[in-house]
Amino acid sequence: MSIEELSIDPGLAAPPRKSPLRRLLKDPQALITSALLLVIIVLGLLTPWIAPHEPNEAQLNAINAVPGTPGYPLGADQNGRDIASRLLHSINTSIIAGLIGASVALIIGVTFGLIGGYFGRRLRSATEWVFSLIMTFPGLLLLIILMPVTKGDYRATMLIFGVLLSPGIYRIVRNLVIGVKNELYVDAARVSGLSNLRILSRHVLFVVRGPIIIAAAFLAGSAISLQSGLAFLGVGSNLVPSFGAMIADGFTNLYVDPTQFIWPSVLLGTLTASLVLLGNSLRDAFEGAKLKPSKLATPHVQAQRRDAGEARSDELLSVEGLVIAYPAPSGQLNEVVKGVTLSLRAGETLGLVGESGSGKTQTAFSILGVLPPEAVVVRGTIHLEGRNLLGLKERELRELRGREIAYIPQEPMSNLDPSYTVGAQLVEGIRASARMSGTDAKARVLALLERVGIQNPQRTFDSYPHQISGGMAQRVLIAGAVASRPKLLIADEPTTALDVTVQAEILDLIRDLQAELNMAVLLVTHNFGVVADICDRIAVMQNGQVVESGTALELFHEPKHPYTQMLLGSILDEHTVRTDPPAPVAAVVGERN
């Protein structure tokens, strides 16, 4: 891949990502929650000096003292204990609970996650089994059942709770380690003779640090919540001041003085909410924003001019000055298709040739109206039989899909729904684009399956996608595409994912079907060999633009553009035929938005 092509990949063209810490410092949610946590922790640490009373010091004359009573700034509870002092001491109980719970879970989860992920299979299945055992047990019940063992000491309880929380961490770490284990740099470290321990602590631990920091915040939050829940129930010593115990006391006294209930609730709520929200901010900072959902809709069209680029009447499809862009993280639009013009007459085959990242698949998707949701059509028109497709709603375009335009994908397996039989999917497609009964549709599908060269149509009809081969799946997809006799078939690298022997058969099939149904075919490919076989005309794309187009004969005999010459040069030498598949769409358009 040349440097120019690399530069059009929005993911790579984007400015380098800032460090997690710097992003965190710019996130108001992270700053506010950290500040709140810091204040609470400092108050907790200063408790021995600032608390006016001992937490369990009961004064008869202070029973239910109202807030503001001298020496009792927030009043006293039904036992005459100072609420402010008890709140301060409860902070420490919560923090110790959070620390014990989170660190036990992290130590166990990370250690075994590293072991389970890095070392062999047998060890992994053993750890796996133990952790799934821990996971399937109702933890809170166990903590209560084991009261005779823990003697109600909340620290012992948190120790056990930490063990109960560890499976979640184990899974995260194990998955990350399995992912990173086969990375080249870990291989390199292994080859250069580093010990397993060195590799684990140096390379692998580095990768899991982000998720661990994130998890720590959530773990501490759940440990604190649980500790207060148990204290509320009365599990444990009533001499340990804790938010849960204070809430329980305040609850019984709700109508005497609601503030007795409100203070511990507010503090507990603030503490757990801050930890969860901080965890969310940490996740955004370390892992980047998660995928946003988006409606299944036709692409957003910018600056649409209805009158622009009237199509010539003899053309089935005409694409004029098409510009497609994706927003970069900075908000700027990155153009991946830069003014493409194409035309296709009825029954004709046009080869759209170029390397991965040249924008050919994006062009094809824009005709079908199925660009990824982030895509923006900046300029241009796409006319099908004189009708501009850009700006049509999903519902309007749906009328044309299947009936007028159809599509054959690149990767046969991932393009079938794994949960439905092949037959059910094809029948649904036919009935969506043509009114017919279920029985008629089934008969038609069986006939189609036979037509696309499947030996036993009924068996394939009843099969699930994972039960058929890649070549067969591609035949099924072709059957699905031509089912409603479309006028235009868009085939996106239809043979790339297949074995060489199957490739020729699939091309033959497409050619035969084209003649039979008098379809126009837009064949998107990086392989000039495929084009030579089947295309009437060729358009060569590079870097988002059509650099050369003409009849197949012209291009093969007199390639003018150096890029065309290069592509042709590579096909002539048998040994350098490109066979590696192009990057998937996600890699081309960037996974994040």
Next chain:
Amino acid sequence: MITYALRRLGAGILLALLVTLITFFLLSGSLESVARERLGSAATPESIKGLMTRLGFDRPAIVQYLDWLGSVLRGDFGTSLFTSQPVAPAVAARLGVTLSLVVTALIITVIISIALGVWAASRGGVADKISQGLSLVGYIVPGLLIAIVLVAVLAVNLKLLPATGFTPFAQNPAKWAASITIPVIVLVIGGVANMAAQVRGSMIDELRKDYVRTLRTRGIPTRSIVLRHALRNAASPALTVLSLEFIQMLGGALIIENVFALPGYGQYAFNASLQGDIPIIMGITLFSVMLVVTVNLLTDVVNGWLNPKARIN
């Protein structure tokens, strides 16, 4: 499928054996204090020793465990050390109350979570913001606080619902519904926070898959793509989370039952555990594990139905 289910059942029985064994060994350290508790203030070292011999507590823990296991296999779960009440019917009755609470909450959680998650994932924009915001609130506010506030507002101030107590379904369905409404709301809020986010996440993943695009190019309506195709494929990962959610609700019910004075297994376990009533503790442990095993088995069966690959294997 049947051999698969049988294998899972075998693994479940093994799990039950292990958990009860571990619980018993952990508890065996406190046998002496249990005996002292039962004798009360009259306890002397001699009387404690006598009682321990009479109850068989002086035997090795493994012998006691096998003895317990043998009785269980014969259908005898023992009697309470303190009230001499038989364990099995008592635990079953308590568990019935808890299950009526948890299962109701789980069903409502599933319905709301699917609606919210699908809505957020297939619409994006405002729908997504609302659903994410609701999830977050459920996450950050401890269930205990929600429970107390709901009691204070709905039961005590507005007097719409009873604050505490339980009416069995068989006795009066309307009163039963009223008595579990607030507890169910509390469990549902926590459950939806978790499940809706899960459904949303797996729906977003599915809607970005290749087959969704191909279905679109065939002219299949968006509604069918979202509900028939994407949701069905997204259900499998969500189902696993659902089974964990069930276990979590079973734990959450412990606290909720206490707040609302519901006669469920939580309170029962709590009292038994305070006294160290070992036959009851063991009975509750075994029933809970079997419940978890059953739920996991059900999850696997439903997963097999949803996912053809799992079905064939």
